Amino acid sequence: MxxxxxxxxxxxxxxxxxxxxxxxxxxxxxxxxxxxxxxxxxxxxxxxxxxxxxxxxxxxxxxxxxxxxxxxxxxxxxxxxxxxxxxxxxxxxxxxHDVDLFNGFVKSGEYRVVEKAFENYVREYASGCVFGCLASMALAGVSGIPLPDGAFERRGKIYHAPGLAVYVDTRGRSNTIVEIAASAQKAEDFREITTGLFKEAYGVHWAYMGRLLALSPSMLLDLFLSSPRRAVVGPAL
Known part of the structure; x- marks a missing residue:
């Protein structure tokens, strides 16, 4: 790299x-x-x-x-x-137009400037999510997922509420894969979750906005964006 x-x-x-x-x-x-x-x-x-x-x-x-x-x-x-x-x-x-600034990013030195760059990156992307938003990230040092207040249902590794779905696959402290899908109406929640994860992690293996067909959750999350039949209190991961 x-x-x-x-x-x-x-x-x-x-x-x-x-x-x-x-x-x-x-x-x-x-x-x-x-x-x-x-x-x-x-x-x-x-x-x-x-x-x-x-x-x-x-x-x-x-x-x-x-x-x-x-x-x-x-x-x-x-x-x-x-x-x-x-x-x-x-x-x-x-x-x-390709952005790979955040791949292999660790919080050392003048890293807060890169946090600002990531906020701008997500804000610009989320403002144009006409058909919905999707983020794919692999993080290090994440102990919890900053889900917005509200009711979430869980099925396996996916947490979902109306218009919002989050896939979480934790593989120790050094690697947590997170994918976030949101309808256009939930773009603000999408932005808050994505930037919150970046701030909490001490390292980022990769971070992309948009659909990555190489990762299976990208397609799977679409199934969980409609209104759930039953809702429970959002989990503490």
Whole structure:
């Protein structure tokens, strides 16, 4: 797993050692490319190591024809991933929609900035859940699931209430797989459960928004989103 580079308002400038030097600087409207940084100050998220502050140029990758580096920018309520490409001394920027910033994340160093990034990620996703929301996460150090107040019914590893279903598969303290499905009307509950889990865990193996067909609960949870025939008090996991 490769490290991720992150710029935010507090750590706003990423210098890339490509094409004679390229600076990417945080702006509220999006990143700005400059020739040089007055002061280098950015974050690196290293899988299973933590989050550290850096003040030296980052080394890009190369495909033989061009040099490139992916980075994330967190600002306001947004999280965006970009790729800067340097070819023949000229730099270009494009948006990338895949997000893998949280895979292998551990709470060490400047990790609270990544918590903010995750909140933005979930908030943006949940705001567009027209046909429903789904999250898949593998967590470390989770002792309980922050279910909202209300009545839940349990069937095996699935807890469900009208418009909301949570699959929990605990495999010791180091690995708890959780999938959350919600109707569009329950998007706020979906957001609270998902961000609550991220805050409680001391590590995250993976975290994705949307349907992952490789994991069977993604399809199974759809069966538990209708109104249950009988409801009981929500469990304390």
């Amino acid at each position: 490769l490290p991720s580079y992150l710029i935010v308002e507090m750590f706003p400038r990423l210098q890339i050692d490509a094409g004679g030097g390229v600076c990417v600087e945080y702006e509220r409207g999006g990143p700005v490319i400059r020739r040089d940084c007055a002061d280098i100050d950015y974050l690196v998220v290293e899988p299973y190591k933590g989050v550290s502050r850096r003040a030296v140029p980052a080394s890009p990758f190369s495909n033989g024809e061009a040099e490139f580096l992916d980075f994330y920018i967190v600002g306001g309520f947004g999280l965006s991933r970009y790729r800067i490409l340097v070819r023949n001394g000229r730099a270009s920027l494009r948006r990338i």
